[in-house]
Amino acid sequence: MSVILQSTITCPRCGHVAEETMPTDACQWYYECKGCGEVLKPLQGDCCVFCSYGTVPCPPVQLEGKNSCCSSGSGCCD
Template identity: 60%
Template sequence: MSSIILESDITCPACGYKKREQMPVDACQWFYDCESCHRLLRPLAGDCCVFCSYGSVKCPPVQQGSACCS
């Protein structure tokens, strides 16, 4: 089994700003404020968190093959 990646590059769909962030392992992150344009990001329909929608790596629970926070 591969190790869990805990960092993800999150990219704002509005302005394209990208930042590497540490993902929480014990909670979902449903909101993210872009540091550049200050747009409040929320998960896309069908995704559990902003990392699954806008990150380069899915959240830790999804990487492990389980459902994320519901």
């Protein structure tokens, strides 16, 4: 399986859309919207902003499923 590194984030506050490259070595906990400046944080149960607001989940979740990332205590974000 090939990992997709590009995800399109949509700001829930202003609707601004931006294509971003996801890190492969850690979850991204914060993202500043380029439209309104709002600092996005993961929704409860998600490990990163890409899983909450992106079109593609983060690389660890793509490879091993939702329970493989930070919310499960696997240490991907340590």
